Amino acid sequence: MHLAPRPDDHVIIDASRPSFLDSSGLAVLLAAATLAHAHGAGVHLAAPQPRVIRLL
Known part of the structure; x- marks a missing residue:
C-alpha cells in the first residue's frame, strides 16, 4: 500500500x-531532507544545540 503525501506531512x-x-x-x-522533499514532506530539526545551529 502506498499513501500519497499530504502537504502537512513532516519529518x-x-x-x-x-x-x-x-x-x-x-x-x-541532507539525505533525509532530499528523500522527504521528494515525497512531499517537510523536514524540521527539534531543539538543536547551539553548536549545531552555528554549523548549519
Missing part, C-alpha cells in the same frame, strides 16, 4: 542531544 528530527555535527551528520540530514 521531525530530535536534535536536542548531539552537541556537535560533522560532515557525516550533515550528509545524513
Whole structure:
C-alpha cells in the first residue's frame, strides 16, 4: 500500500542531544531532507544545540 503525501506531512528530527555535527551528520540530514522533499514532506530539526545551529 502506498499513501500519497499530504502537504502537512513532516519529518521531525530530535536534535536536542548531539552537541556537535560533522560532515557525516550533515550528509545524513541532507539525505533525509532530499528523500522527504521528494515525497512531499517537510523536514524540521527539534531543539538543536547551539553548536549545531552555528554549523548549519
